[in-house]
Amino acid sequence: MERYARQWVFPGIGREGQEKILAARVVVLGCGALGCSSSMALARAGVGHLTLVDRDFPELNNLNRQILFDEADVAARIPKAVAAARRLAQINSSIRLDPVVADVNPANILSILSGADVVVDGTDNLDTRYLLNDAAAKLRIPWVYGGAIAAGGMWMTFRPGRGPCFRCLFPYRPGAGVGETCETAGVLGGLPMAVGGMQAVEVMRLLVGEETVGGRLVSLDGWKGTVAQVDVGRLRARDCPTCRGEYEFLEGKHGNRAELLLCGNTVQILQARAQPVQLDELAARLAPLGEVENNGFLVRFVPEDGIEMVVFADGRTLVCGTSDLAKARSLHAQYVGA
Ligand SMILES: [Zn+2]
Numbered sequence: 001m002e003r004y005a006r007q008w009v010f011p012g013i014g015r016e017g018q019e020k021i022l023a024a025r026v027v028v029l030g031c032g033a034l035g036c037s038s039s040m041a042l043a044r045a046g047v048g049h050l051t052l053v054d055r056d057f058p059e060l061n062n063l064n065r066q067i068l069f070d071e072a073d074v075a076a077r078i079p080k081a082v083a084a085a086r087r088l089a090q091i092n093s094s095i096r097l098d099p100v101v102a103d104v105n106p107a108n109i110l111s112i113l114s115g116a117d118v119v120v121d122g123t124d125n126l127d128t129r130y131l132l133n134d135a136a137a138k139l140r141i142p143w144v145y146g147g148a149i150a151a152g153g154m155w156m157t158f159r160p161g162r163g164p165c166f167r168c169l170f171p172y173r174p175g176a177g178v179g180e181t182c183e184t185a186g187v188l189g190g191l192p193m194a195v196g197g198m199q200a201v202e203v204m205r206l207l208v209g210e211e212t213v214g215g216r217l218v219s220l221d222g223w224k225g226t227v228a229q230v231d232v233g234r235l236r237a238r239d240c241p242t243c244r245g246e247y248e249f250l251e252g253k254h255g256n257r258a259e260l261l262l263c264g265n266t267v268q269i270l271q272a273r274a275q276p277v278q279l280d281e282l283a284a285r286l287a288p289l290g291e292v293e294n295n296g297f298l299v300r301f302v303p304e305d306g307i308e309m310v311v312f313a314d315g316r317t318l319v320c321g322t323s324d325l326a327k328a329r330s331l332h333a334q335y336v337g338a
Helices: 004-010 014-022 034-045 071-076 081-089 110-114 126-139 190-207 279-289 323-333
Strands: 025-029 049-054 096-101 118-121 145-151 152-158 214-222 226-231 259-262 266-269 290-293 298-304 307-312 317-321
Touching: 025 034, 025 110, 034 049, 034 081, 034 118, 034 145, 034 190, 049 081, 096 323, 110 126, 110 259, 118 126, 118 190, 126 145, 152 190, 152 323, 190 214, 214 298, 266 323, 279 290, 279 298, 298 323, 307 323, 317 323
Parallel strands: 025 049, 025 118, 049 096, 118 145
Antiparallel strands: 145 152, 152 214, 214 226, 259 266, 266 317, 290 298, 298 307, 307 317
16 A cells, blocks of 8 residues: 555545555556556556456567567567566556457457456557447446547547447448558657556546546647647437447447458458467477467468568467458468468
8 A cells, every 4th residue: 555655645546546446457458559558557556457458569660659568578579468467567566467469359358348447448440449339338337548649649538328439429430440540640659658647547537436537538739738628528429329239349240350451561360260379389380481480479480571470379360561361361371271
């Protein structure tokens, strides 16, 4: 309790609030820039149980903003969820940390979120955010949206049954996702640190039972140094499927493709019936065919110049260096197996 003294001495938290924080379970969905910043603040705040979910491993160009990772994590391709949990354990050894290396999808999101008091949105794409919105509504778990790009950021807390949901405010339009991304617009590291920090504050306000949380979308222009907030508490949409209990994303109605083109010239391949992969066995089988590395969490394989395949233990495969879905599928069939 003493290590949190500078926190509970603040009247909004108090000793009673700190007890609630210590007893809480928070799921951080995505360990990119927002997930790193928010989970670091939450671990330091003493959130008793943090589940860290991410499908990826860190790259050098992530380090300007993803504050839980270092060059050694990049070199060893330690999955972000695992590297984050290791770093947070060094920061606070008294909390429970569960890394989950997985792609969040309609088949697994309910079990990942089940039992959480709050979910932090650290996702990097709209489809996963709509999926989170559906799952949180169904499980009636509040969640804290966050976004940061270029020199701007925004955040808002959504509380199922109180005010609008994410889809009420941003109705889904098929073909979405053509907007700017961190690849095209860049992102200054301080922005996701600010937004992730505020997401963590929102989580703490929820955990201590602060009534006024939610209903306001706050946006920050870091370059101009301005903050704006919009009161959206009454903007619940009458025709919002999620608010009517029609969870289209959870039911996989908006695409749950086996192959998915990710940012940065990479194709992700998910198998319909994902079989866990024996990484040692796979690495041994691929060894005569090209450059292979196995770090215990994933196998990296270079089948040809300019192409790199990464196979995770859950059977998911990334084919980096191509945006050709058919080529990626054929490499996967050839080396990993259908
Ligand atoms: Zn809604």
